[in-house]
Amino acid sequence: MLEVLNKVPSGDVLLLHGCCHNPTGMDLSAGQWDEVIKVVVERGLVPFIDLAYQGFADSLDEDAYGVRAMFDRVPEMIVAASCSKNFGLYRERAGALTFVSSNADTAAIVSSQALNIVRTMYSLPPDHGGAAVTIILDDPDLRNEWLAELNEMRKRMKEMRSMIIAGLGKTAPDRDFSHIERANGMFCYLGVSPEQVARLKQEYGIYLVDSGRINVCGITGDNVEYLCASIAAVI
Numbered sequence: 001m002l003e004v005l006n007k008v009p010s011g012d013v014l015l016l017h018g019c020c021h022n023p024t025g026m027d028l029s030a031g032q033w034d035e036v037i038k039v040v041v042e043r044g045l046v047p048f049i050d051l052a053y054q055g056f057a058d059s060l061d062e063d064a065y066g067v068r069a070m071f072d073r074v075p076e077m078i079v080a081a082s083c084s085k086n087f088g089l090y091r092e093r094a095g096a097l098t099f100v101s102s103n104a105d106t107a108a109i110v111s112s113q114a115l116n117i118v119r120t121m122y123s124l125p126p127d128h129g130g131a132a133v134t135i136i137l138d139d140p141d142l143r144n145e146w147l148a149e150l151n152e153m154r155k156r157m158k159e160m161r162s163m164i165i166a167g168l169g170k171t172a173p174d175r176d177f178s179h180i181e182r183a184n185g186m187f188c189y190l191g192v193s194p195e196q197v198a199r200l201k202q203e204y205g206i207y208l209v210d211s212g213r214i215n216v217c218g219i220t221g222d223n224v225e226y227l228c229a230s231i232a233a234v235i
């Protein structure tokens with residue numbers, strides 16, 4: 001990754017995922033973020049961090065490491081934060097787009113450009129999802145309740161990962177699937193071919209995208225045994 005980043009022309013925008021990388025689930029460690037940030041600073045790149053799963057990897061706080069460390073080092077950056085998943089508000093288009101500028105003049109230019117785009121794209125944003133998030137975050141009790149639910153979601157996703165690994169350990173012991181447990185968030189690659197994906201769909205009624213990316217939230221205690229047996233049958 002560093003080798004490639006070291007070839008990116010200065011001034012280019014570099015899109016990074018804040019945590020729970022989609023589709024791989026493979027995140028940068030804190031030390032790896034620091035290495036990437038060093039290159040961003042050296043080459044004068046403009047980081048654009050897409051943060052769609054904050055709270056799904058380690059915790060709300062720890063998942064912000066990359067955003068915060070980048071913010072400490074660069075003069076300009078863009079952050080797109082989504083509430084679709086961590087607030088369960090997928091249909092409400094709730095989130096925040098943040099531009100960091102190095103001075104007030106640049107901030108005014110960026111703001112007027114952004115408002116022009118907003119005006120031509122959607123004019124006025126949907127309000128109710130954002131209003132719900134504001135109410136929750138502004139109220140200590142509601143915030144704590146939401147944090148508990150967020151922790152619950154994270155715990156469940158990790159449990160599903162352990163469950164599928166245990167199941168595949170029994171049905172397909174010759175194959176190493178341990179990467180599934182090292183990945184964070186909702187997604188990871190199963191490591192199956194498009195032909196095997198087609199068989200999973202047609203013969204077993206299991207749906208995943210052709211790349212073999214799975215959404216671990218679809219795994220439950222009731223279907224994991226059937227899922228692991230089906231995967232073993234097609235590989």
Ligand SMILES: Cc1ncc(COP(=O)(O)O)c(C=O)c1O
Nearest residue numbers: 017022050052082083084094095
């Ligand atoms: C990395 C990433 N960013 C953004 C989104 C979409 O966010 P939103 O629902 O806020 O458009 C997704 C998935 O839906 C995603 O995986």
